[in-house]
Amino acid sequence: MHDAPDDTDVDLVAPQRGELRVRSRGERADAVHARRRARRRRGLVVMSAVASVLVVAMVAAYIRLNGNISRLDVSGMLGKDRPTPAGNVASGPLNILLVGSDVRQGDGNESYGDGDWEPGQHSDTNILMHISGDRKSVTMVSIPRDSMVPAPVDCDAEAPVADWEVTQWNQNFNTGGPGCLIRTIEGNTDVFVNHFAVVDFGGFKNMVDALGGVPVCTPTDINDSHAKFTLSAGRHTLDGEQALGYVRTRKSIGDGSDIGRIKRQQAFMASVAQEATKSSLLLRPDKLLRFLDAATQSLTTDPDFGVAAMKDVAESVKGIGVDKIQFVTVPTEAYTGDENRVQWAPAAQDLWEAIRTDRDLSTPKPKPSPTDTEPLTVTPDEIDVEVVNDAGVTGLAKQAVEALQVQGFPSPTSSNGTEVASGVTIEHSPEKADSARTVAAAFPGATLKEVEGMGSQVRVILGSGAPNVVEVPNRIGDEPIPTPTLTATPTISGTIETRKADADICS
Template identity: 60%
Template sequence: MPGHDERLVPTTGIPGGHAGAGEVRVMTRREIHARPPRPWRRWAVLGAVAALVVVVGGSVVAAWRLNANIDRVDVSSGIGTDRPGAGGGGDVNILLIGSDTREGAGNDAYGDNDGSTGDAHSDTNLLVHLSADRTSATVVSIPRDSMTPAPPECSATAPREEWVVRQWNANYGMGGTGCLIRTLEGNTGVFVDHYAVVDFRGFKQMVDALGGVQVCTSEPIDDPKTHLQLAAGRHTLDGRQALQYVRVRKSVGDGSDLGRIERQQAFLSSVMQEATSTQLLLQPNRLYSFLDAATRSLTTDPDFGVGTMRDLASSVKGIGLDEIRFVTVPHEEYAPDPNRVQWTASADEVWSALREDRPVGGAKQRPGASPSPSPSPLRVAPDEVSVHVVNASGTPGLARQARAALEVQGFVVEPTTNGPTVTEPVVVEYSGENAEAARTAAAAFPGATVAKATGLGDTVRVTLGQGAPAVVEVENRLGSEPVPSPSITSSPAPGTVQTRQADTDICS
């Protein structure tokens, strides 16, 4: 947990996004405040609360009780009115906060506070972005030791040019959730629709309601602050152990908060995998136990109640774990203090992706281009698709490897060629009326961008750039011979934002 230290220095030369300008609406749903929060796994809150009426039987009494459990606090006065414009396309941004508060029954029993005293700090900060079409979700971890411009004394009216540089996790203790959101929006231009906070006790109870969560550690843990002891390997942790695990820092790895963020992301992935594999939403007793624990621990903005959570959860129920991505804000050492970090120029790739409602790390949309693959069934069989693979990755042998993996599935692959190095991982181009053929080819390359070109005839051109993924099976492939395992990989372009999918093995 962080100390109560903060730094006030001129903002000149400090990277980290930009203040978003835009019209601001009066809030009801956008209002916000502070209280003990939680470094949690929001998906079961959204996914679980969704089922509240459907699975719990639509009980008015049950819904009333769950809704009454939630504390609501309006923090609009702390955010101010000079906010970024709210997204109008239906995408939603939710700020999830975990604090180190010791207030509240049971919260003083979970380890020390690294010697810090006074106000609570936002020990964990997760910004969850739900795409407008509800086909993907991005969870952005903001390092608590980030040094960014912030409003002086958490002023809701101070103009951006008067902001000072302060450690990120001090904003919550100084001015509550309102100050934290004002700082986030001012540095990123991303509008925050809702917030939710959970305390230590609530986190513990939610994990217990799940029946425990599995974690994987590559080294033994013997942490004197949280008192957690684990041998290397896989373990199923109860609520108390899980809380200790996500708080461990100095005794594991390099002892940094950044290492802890990686463990927390793997933990959240494990929670989602557990909720999915055990079909939590289809077990009324376990579901209600979880919902009761979750809602009794929540503090939210006035409009983020059970009804809103249920509607959001219903809208995202089709998102697979492979479409939920975790990313940490790109950062580097903060020169005045090597124990702190500052955001790099690559951080704006994260914020611009959220503002433009596209996957983080995905290529910016060209005119007439679209992400691939589409969720609708593929209409053209591989043996009807003629593919020309161009190696523009700078990695020898990548196109030949892709050719073999395509041919085994029935694609007709022309001789490969090389091209100048490009940073977009995969671009699939077609001419004329061959959009469906291009979609079939693009389905073999996760995250590919499809674009219309001229002069290609009936050939679909696949350009492999830096960071190009290995070929995967398409749903309508021909034959049964396994797709060859890749032996050649292409590194992403320097500065490319790295992500982790929720279905990634927890030991990786």
């Protein structure tokens, strides 16, 4: 045996022919580094393998979800005189028609009512989902299935609107499917429908089950033989089968109308939105995948509205809270030809105008101002103004006064009224008509009213739906108008009611 030099360590390795091998510290360090490099390489290989598995899993999930969806090209049924689209999936206002079909054939659809009282496939639920252009709000417009509206005869795409005949809404789906519904919506509202999605009974039930059930609240007992559904009064968490019965129940509760059922459906959808938020659905890949798998298995869409497009829409609205989702029903009135049917009320045109122009329902429709055609002849610094608050919103008159003052109105005053009013009325003496026109320029759509004995003062009466102050063309100074923090309670023809998705489910 030889003595090892001072700068070496004895490293006993597997003997070769009875010899003892001696390695230097440098050689040993190189070996250590080599082993570490090997471990890192193995780690990288493992990480690459995991990443590859994840990519394959995501691709497989995408292919599966996309393959679940049935496609239906209805472009040939929409005619050539369609409205001009205002936006698309990527940006701008987006309108998606959501249809709940009452078809009773197919997996999960056979056992829920035999359809004897309403045979065939109809659009049991009709909702136009409007996503605002700034992607800050969503409005869900429910269209009553019993609405009597003009529609193309036999869903003829080339039939001019002037030749359409009044038909019950859900018969259009029975005759021509989603293409006929879209054609009817666009022809009556001039609102462009970008995409559509149809889900049947089975798909609805599976989605509710994938969420783990949805809470509901009913003030009275329900016993509906047509829907084969019973439920005691109070709060309950329903599974898919029960939830379908709940949203379809009509004749055995309330006034038995479709409007009453729509209100329950809206409360249910609000509860779904609340539950998805509470359960952090978007942050739970396993739960989200189960939900999407359930949702897509019974889904029919247009060819351009697949999983990728849905993902883009979801990404664009992910910052919207439930307080920015609202439900509204198309205003209706009794149909003169059949007491069991309804027709759209005049206020419906205001609703469709708001959707068409991407105007929030809390913002009144602008009307031509008396100052649009005649130049203003009196400057703000010559006018004595009083603002009266008859809108029922505390602080609204004071807010208007501040916005007038920065434009040169010298000493506007505010007070609370005792009447119930709507819009803006500007009262003035006959001698102060020109002064009143200058004031009216600050309130788009204001109504001018002559009142004897008013003297030199011009009075502004703010009612429900009153617009906030805008800039007067002949204002004094350039100080910006303060940003309003209050808005008058919206009133559109006095008949449109909205429900926020964050409202209590028992309300």
